[in-house]
Amino acid sequence: MPTIDSFNGIKIHIYNGEHRPPHIHANYNEYEVLIEIERGNIYSGNLPSRPLKLVFDWLAGNADWALEVFYELNPDLK
Numbered sequence: 857m858p859t860i861d862s863f864n865g866i867k868i869h870i871y872n873g874e875h876r877p878p879h880i881h882a883n884y885n886e887y888e889v890l891i892e893i894e895r896g897n898i899y900s901g902n903l904p905s906r907p908l909k910l911v912f913d914w915l916a917g918n919a920d921w922a923l924e925v926f927y928e929l930n931p932d933l934k
Contacts, residue, residue, distance in 0.1 A: 863914070867884075874933070879926070882908075889903045889911065
C-alpha cells in the first residue's frame with residue numbers, strides 16, 4: 857500500500873488492485889477511514905474529528921492528484 861502523503865500523524869494511502877469508487881485510505885493511530893476522492897464522502901471507517909478535518913482539508917487541495925494516483929495504480933478501473 858503506497859503511502860502518498862503523511863502529516864500530523866496521519867498517513868494517506870492508495871492501494872493497487874482496488875475497487876470502485878476511487879478512494880483514499882487515511883490512517884491515524886488505530887483508526888482508518890476510506891473517503892471517496894471525487895465526492896468527499898466517507899465510504900467506510902472513522903477518524904477522530906480533528907484528524908478527519910485535516911484529511912478533508914488535504915483532500916480538498918489534492919483530489920485531482922489523488923485521483924491520478926488512484927488510476928495509475930488501478931488502470932483497469934479507468
